[in-house]
Amino acid sequence: MTAREQASQLKARFGDLISEPVEFCGDVTVRLADAERVVEVCDFAKKELGFNFLVDISSLDNYGEDPRWTVVYHLRGLETGCELRLKTDVSEEKSELPTVTGVWRTADWHEREIYDMMGIRFRGHPDLRRILMWEGYPYFPLRKDFPLAGKSSEVPEVAFTRPAPLAGGPFVTVAGGKDAIEREPRVRNPED
């Protein structure tokens, strides 16, 4: 069974909750309309469709759009050889969705990383702490409105951060700004 057929099975089981599968470069993507039901869908995908291996969980900051967050799950069946990408949107006000650590334990560190970098919380996670940054760091650095240079912060006797000196240059992008094709490439300060 191909990934596309499995995606259709997922759709058959969950109906309108699952979007039509989209294929791009051989990757099959389905969208889940309600992030609250992600555990149910993942559990079905694992038990019934054989997606026993969770490759990765990523997060996206759709800055300036609503809903702001997208959480992306990469599922794989080691026996079936199929891969499926499951995407679900989470609004900024909520910034929370249920954890899938009960389905695949590898989700533990991936979800901690997303919480650390983006500030999306996973309800029911056994140990939702920062993983790459230190406890007490006040920002979520992978958000698009967080500057590349960083911000000042200090946790006394633990660690501190200062903005890094940036030389500017053509490729310093700002959230919501023009992209590399549109903007004047030669002169640019990091803060404009």
Next chain:
Amino acid sequence: MAEVQDIEFKDPAAHSASVAEELQDIQGEKMVLNMGPSHPATHGVLRIILELDGEIITKAVPDVGYLHRGDEKIAENMTYTQFIPYTDRLDYLAPLANNVAYALAVEKLLGIHDKLPPRCQYIRVICCELARISSHLLGLGAYAMDVGAITVFLLSFTEREKIYNLCESLTGARFTTSYTRIGGVSRDTPPGWCAAVRKFVNEVVINIAEVETLLTRNKIWVDRTRDVGVISKETAIDYGLSGPNLRGSGIEYDLRKAQPYLCYRDLQFDIPVGSVGDSYDRYLVRMEEMRQSVRIIHQCLDKMPGGFDNASKEPVNVADGKIVLPPKDRVLSSMEELIHQFILVTQGMNVRPGEIYFGHENPKGELGFYLQSRGGGTPYRLKIRSPSFVNLSVLPHIMPGHMMSDTVVILGSLDFVMGECDR
């Protein structure tokens, strides 16, 4: 899949927890021991907070992030080509393999991954396999040294030196190679390089055999590594392990076979798998993988399109001026190439909107890139799925119940790199 024997592994945490409760009055408090971030056995800057009951570990909490540099954030602020040097610094023991993995990911997004010239594919495969041998040699040398067999370290580093020399003549750098470009490689192999690779792989098998005689039947080595850090098949899958750690647990899964990329489809090689999933199995798997890599390199050299020194002038880059920089002499003499050069350098290639995930069989496991483009020259999001990060997440599960001195064995057998774990 081959017949694999599963060994029931009691959950040592639960076991020791119930025992600890009974004996609390006799034993008193548990000791919390901080290991790392600067500890020779943690191979970089991993920190583990161990809770000890005498010499038995009852709890292990890994603390990662000391080498976090924000590569994913940095990637959003530069062109696709500019990120290549950052990939060197992920798994810095196998930079060539990271370069190839990243280039293949971007090429998949561009839709040119199946249009790569054959010579480029063969060169890239040789690079990947050299990186695999290099990484495994270091992993093995450090692993054996931590367990007390220092000779292995000296032997494996002698061979790694030769790989560094090969890297230097191929890329100009010994360590931070940045060899691939999107749509090809930065330069063709220099004269005599392929012959040097052939000479090297003939030498390295002798060395591997020597290491084998030092370790495989060595009673001390076997006693220290057997049944230590057992990862069952179910646990390995549940925790998303990849690479030799997954195969050491008896799961025959290798991305080079499961989702063949480059010219791996045309090459003959075997996937070694373990039977028990202990530290000794992971050692055996890595030993055999090096031999298989040698086998792959021999085949690549035999089949190399254009021969060793490219007498027939086979291309090594895709013929697309909007992706690959044109040759310098053409830039100075032709209008179209000048424009291509200018656009590529100032704006980067214009990548169509879309998103892909590409997983590459790196020496440490599956190095994956999730790329999302919304058009333009910079990625909107680049997520690195690093094998070391995922492989380390199994530590709290397998460490409890072992002796304190087994930590170095388990860490050595997992073979991780913090540059990649922390990104």
